Amino acid sequence: MFTSSGRPLCIIGNVVDDQGRESVKTILVQNGRITAVQPGKVPFDLPNLIRLELADNETILPGLINLHVHSEYNVFPLWKSPAVWSNRFQWRNNEQYIKDIKNFKEYIEANWQQESFDFIKSVLQPPNTGNHPPLATASVDAAMKEVQKLHGIVTELQSVAGGTTLVQQTIKLENDGKIPNFIIRDTTDPGELGIPQTKRVFSVVDFVRPGPNFDAPGSPNLADDDTSSWPMMRHPSFDDFLSSVREGNNRYYACIAHIAEGRAGYLQRGNPDGFSRREFTEFRRALTDSTYTTFLKTANLTLTHACGLDYSDNETLDFLRENQISVVWSPVSNLILYRDTIPVKTLLNHGINVCLGSDWAPSGSKHVWDEFKFARHFCDMLTLSVSDAQLLAMMTQNPATALGSLKVGSIQPGYNADFFILRKQTPEQPALAALHTQDDRSVRCTIVNGRIVYGDKDLIDNSLSVDYQRIPASEGQIASQKVVSINSSLNFDLVKAISQTDLLMSHYTNKVVNQPWLQRTRLLSADDFVYQRRINQLKVDLANLIK
Numbered sequence: 001m002f003t004s005s006g007r008p009l010c011i012i013g014n015v016v017d018d019q020g021r022e023s024v025k026t027i028l029v030q031n032g033r034i035t036a037v038q039p040g041k042v043p044f045d046l047p048n049l050i051r052l053e054l055a056d057n058e059t060i061l062p063g064l065i066n067l068h069v070h071s072e073y074n075v076f077p078l079w080k081s082p083a084v085w086s087n088r089f090q091w092r093n094n095e096q097y098i099k100d101i102k103n104f105k106e107y108i109e110a111n112w113q114q115e116s117f118d119f120i121k122s123v124l125q126p127p128n129t130g131n132h133p134p135l136a137t138a139s140v141d142a143a144m145k146e147v148q149k150l151h152g153i154v155t156e157l158q159s160v161a162g163g164t165t166l167v168q169q170t171i172k173l174e175n176d177g178k179i180p181n182f183i184i185r186d187t188t189d190p191g192e193l194g195i196p197q198t199k200r201v202f203s204v205v206d207f208v209r210p211g212p213n214f215d216a217p218g219s220p221n222l223a224d225d226d227t228s229s230w231p232m233m234r235h236p237s238f239d240d241f242l243s244s245v246r247e248g249n250n251r252y253y254a255c256i257a258h259i260a261e262g263r264a265g266y267l268q269r270g271n272p273d274g275f276s277r278r279e280f281t282e283f284r285r286a287l288t289d290s291t292y293t294t295f296l297k298t299a300n301l302t303l304t305h306a307c308g309l310d311y312s313d314n315e316t317l318d319f320l321r322e323n324q325i326s327v328v329w330s331p332v333s334n335l336i337l338y339r340d341t342i343p344v345k346t347l348l349n350h351g352i353n354v355c356l357g358s359d360w361a362p363s364g365s366k367h368v369w370d371e372f373k374f375a376r377h378f379c380d381m382l383t384l385s386v387s388d389a390q391l392l393a394m395m396t397q398n399p400a401t402a403l404g405s406l407k408v409g410s411i412q413p414g415y416n417a418d419f420f421i422l423r424k425q426t427p428e429q430p431a432l433a434a435l436h437t438q439d440d441r442s443v444r445c446t447i448v449n450g451r452i453v454y455g456d457k458d459l460i461d462n463s464l465s466v467d468y469q470r471i472p473a474s475e476g477q478i479a480s481q482k483v484v485s486i487n488s489s490l491n492f493d494l495v496k497a498i499s500q501t502d503l504l505m506s507h508y509t510n511k512v513v514n515q516p517w518l519q520r521t522r523l524l525s526a527d528d529f530v531y532q533r534r535i536n537q538l539k540v541d542l543a544n545l546i547k
Contacts, residue, residue: 005029005451007465008046009417013054016061018397018410020389020432027060029417032449037413052463056427058444059434062411063165063418065399066368067187067256068304068328068357071167074155075501076101077518078534079362083220084339086227086273087262087308089210091337093218099513101362107508149182149490150497156184157471157484160446160454161524162367163420166399166408168256168357169203183453183486185408185418187256192449193406194416199253201403207238207257208279227262228274232282245292245299254300254403256328259283260308264340267545273338276308284319300404302326304357307334311343317350326353326402329394331378332371333359335538339545344375345384353401356394365535366525368395369440374535376436381542388432417450441478441526457483469494474502476527 009029014022015037026042028035036044041053054060079101085091092102159167166185185192187201195201210216211233217225237257244251260279265272287296303320306327310316320327327347334341347354356372358365365371372391379386400409407415421444424434434442445455445464452466460466460483468483472495486492502520509518522528 005032005050005449007048007050008044009447009450010044010046010049010051011054011060011419011421012041012052013421014056014059014431015411016059016392016431018393020392020430022059022431025411027411027419029447029450032417032451034411034413034415034417037411050464054421055423057424057429058421059424059431060411060419060421061163061431062396062409063416063420063446063448064163064368064395065166065355065409066159066164066358066395067168067302067355067399067402068330068359069159069167069368070360071155071159072151073101073105073360073362074158075151075505075520076104076361077520078530081337081363083223085223085262085337086225087216087276088258088305088337089216089275090218090223090227093216094220095218097218100515100518104505104508104513104518107512108504111504111507149492150500153182153486153490153492153494154497154501156182157454158521158523159367160184160448161443161479161482162369162440163422163443163446164367164369165418165420165446165448169201182490182492183448183484185416185448187254187403190253193253193403193408195253195404195406199249199251202237202241202244202252202255202257204235204237204241204255204257206235207241207259207283208232208234210275226274227276228278230275232275232278238283238286241299242286242292245287245295248295249299252299254302256302256304256402258304259306260303261305262308263338264307264311264334264342266307266311266343267340272310273308277310278308280306280309280316284316287323288319296323296325298324300324300402302328302355302402304328305330305334305342307338307340307342309342311346317346317352320347320352321350324353326355326398328355328357328402329375330357330359330364330371332374332535332538333364335542335545336363336534339541341378344379345386348386348390353398354394355399355402356391361521366521366528366531367440369435370525370535371395373436374538377539378542381539381546388435392432392435418448420444420446421455439526440524451485453485455483457481460485471523472498474498475523478526479523482524 011027015025016022024040026038028044082096091097169186169188190197210230214231241255260276262273262276329342329344331341356368358368358371372395375391396409400406422434423442423444425437444459445452452464460468466485468485471479471482473480505520510516525531
């Protein structure tokens, strides 16, 4: 993956603590770790030291953590759902979804190699060298690693552009092999997380599914059907998890699992999705067996969505809290697909660890910072007394806790050197207020593992000695002022990679499905006006829903 900077880094300026408060501090970073945090301006003097002193209207925050993201979809169009659904298994079988998103994804995966021929060839056979065999005899594995790199870096950019430094496993969930990551930290590599090399974080799409021999109806006309009698079957991933728990969590250090994603019965009072409610009931019944209860508390289990739980039942809430089970809240995707979401204040009041997650491009937020902004709006609209500091914790300290109290999500000595620098409207504006008013154009730079991987061109030109590549103007006016530092050993051409991505996607939308209006989402939310209109419309929908 990325490497740490070969030079120590010293950052001086306003630093945000775990409560969202700011004070002037000096941070020293060496070999990817924070080695010192001193109050005030400290004149560290080390060989080859990179010294960055922030302006008065800039502040440094811990890198954000996103435990619910399907990164491989970051380049996909927004999906216009034809219905408000009861649960996830319905829209997965919807004809429009299959054509616009599912088949689109399968087409890209099947055609990366063939239709990215010129890109692959230029990397495997650099110009003016005769040391490489013809591509026809080159390793297919090597070729696919190049297109995977292309896909990976382009999709990871969207996260780091929003100040995110750690995400859930990139590219594909439930993949046993190591999927490489390039400019961001993810949950697949034990070494990057500081956990035993024999353990891993298990990312799961479904613990249970409808079936066997049952296909959930995908017609919008049936979206409001009673699903409580659907047959249910365990997915092998659930047995894998149970086996690990029973044996003292010997395989999985933590587990992040989608469960009970559907209508919650919170905003749509008394109208929960029956299948989602049964999902959790069956899940809980299995885990209350005495063979699992001993080690469940140390399984570091996180439930994604978890809308179908009966949060009016104190025993359900006690089960989550007593077993230290976390929940990832994704209000944007929940509201777009189901017009419902979890009663987040109830969970917080009961001492349950809640995190924020952006989900995916078709129905979610651009990145977890945008999810934070919508969560703030949601809490204000429903007059929920959830503080800014609590919402910040949902994308910093809380996900670190969910993963087993890792040394991430906070600016402290011994922690991973993952930060982003935010430009505020004025020096007097509080940092937490700036998270509401500013957008991703205001990210001055993002630092992962002590290495500056992304930022404003002027900052890096004037203050930092970092090699970089420009983001092409096709990404938007604001993105064109940003740059990315990609490890030179990857031999990666960002402009060419984005061009290849667009050519492949254009071929599908224009020639396969004849829907040229389907467009890839832009890198920055500040440049993506279609995305902005969707979020604004969702706010209108929320207002109508709670009247």
